[in-house]
Amino acid sequence: MGKFSKKKGGGTPAISTASLPDIVFMLLFFFMVATVMRESGEKKVMVRLPSADQVKKIEKKGLVAYVYVGKPIPKYQAKYGKAPRIQLNDAFASVEEVGPFVLKFKESKREEEKPLILTSIKADGDVGMGIITDIKEELRKVNALKVNYSSKKGTVLDNFKK
Amino acid sequence: MAKRELQEINAGSMADIAFLLLIFFLVTTTMESNYGIRRKxxxxxxxxxxxxxxxxxxxxxxxxxxxxxxxxxxxxxAEVKDVKEIAIKFITNNGKDPESSDNPQKAVISIKHGRETSYKEYISVYNELIAAYNEIRNRYARQKFGKPFDKLTEEEQKAVKDAYPQKIAESTPKR
Structure with missing residues (x-):
């Protein structure tokens, strides 16, 4: 039946790729916006945050001083050992340096923002409480009393899964 | 000089450039968790x-x-999963059990831990205690104001907080 026969030489038409850049750009913008360039360039400690369900979101990211605690990454283990260490900005630090670090951070902010400064402790779930307690004592000494124990959203039972 | 026809720039490679950037951002993106337990x-x-x-x-x-x-x-x-229940029972005792708290205003929870106690254990217990307080406050808020705690006005929230103050004491382990 000639009526329904296809036209001669009609292969599948090529799909137009003209809108491909647009799609890619859309994705690109999404990731550009979602990307958080971490304040500290390099992570020198391994941090696996604990899970908790009574968490609050940090609203003002600019007013948060981060303190990382965890085992040094394998590259640094030869030099610094496997014991948990503190990382401030991008260098290893001792407990005594936490106070001055937070004070310096506070100094860099405007006067009305100073009371809102928050210290976020990003510690690995497996580190001992000793080091955390020392950090808390340091923070108390410099009157930086607002602390955030950074955790993932989840249930506490996730902490005990292998 | 002969005026030449303005040539159009070939935009065919635009997609490639965009892809390159896209892949860069894909790789560097760390959806950082910005959640945490607040503590003063x-x-x-x-x-x-x-x-x-x-x-x-x-x-x-x-x-x-x-x-x-x-x-x-x-x-x-005790296990972590029991903490919440025990805490709720303790805080809302109101003198029923003579061995437990007199009233919520007086009830204090004290946590003692060693230097080698793991951070995740501490966070878990702490989280459960906050969960206990939140549940009690929510219950009270519903009963008194007919709304959950976070829907209340600031004054009402304060009233609830005064009725069930969060008193968690920590003792620092010796070095």
Whole structure:
């Protein structure tokens, strides 16, 4: 039946790729916006945050001083050992340096923002409480009393899964 | 000089460039979790602070976690999953059980832990305690104002907080 026969030489038409850049750009913008360039360039400690369900979101990211605690990454283990260490900005630090670090951070902010400064402790779930307690004592000494124990959203039972 | 026809720039490689950037951002993106448990530390100790008031033993829920992450609540072994229930029972006792707290305003929860206690164990217990307080406050808010706690106005929230103050004491382990 000639009526329904296809036209001669009609292969599948090529799909137009003209809108491909647009799609890619859309994705690109999404990731550009979602990307958080971490304040500290390099992570020198391994941090696996604990899970908790009574968490609050940090609203003002600019007013948060981060303190990382965890085992040094394998590259640094030869030099610094496997014991948990503190990382401030991008260098290893001792407990005594936490106070001055937070004070310096506070100094860099405007006067009305100073009371809102928050210290976020990003510690690995497996580190001992000793080091955390020392950090808390340091923070108390410099009157930086607002602390955030950074955790993932989840249930506490996730902490005990292998 | 002969005026030449303006040539159009070939935009065919635009997609490639965009892809390149896209892949760069894909790789560098770390969807950083910005959630956490909020805590206000007690102010630094000064010399002229009066000694803390004596608290009756029955008004204190004593939680002890040892260096092997084993927990004792009021000298009974306990698991993380039990903490919330025990805490709620303790806070809302209101003098029913003579061995437990007199009223929510007086109820204090004390956490003692060792230097080797793991951070995740501590966070878990702490989280459960906050969950207990939140549940009690929510219950009270519903009963009194007919709304959950976070829907209340600031004043109402304060009233609820005064009725069930969060009193969690931590003792610092010695070095």
């Amino acid at each position: 530390l007690p102010p630094p100790e000064t010399k002229d602070v009066p000694p803390p008031p004596v608290i009756k033993k029955k008004n204190v829920l004593e939680i002890v976690i040892n260096n092997q992450d084993k927990m004792l609540i009021e000298e009974e072994p």
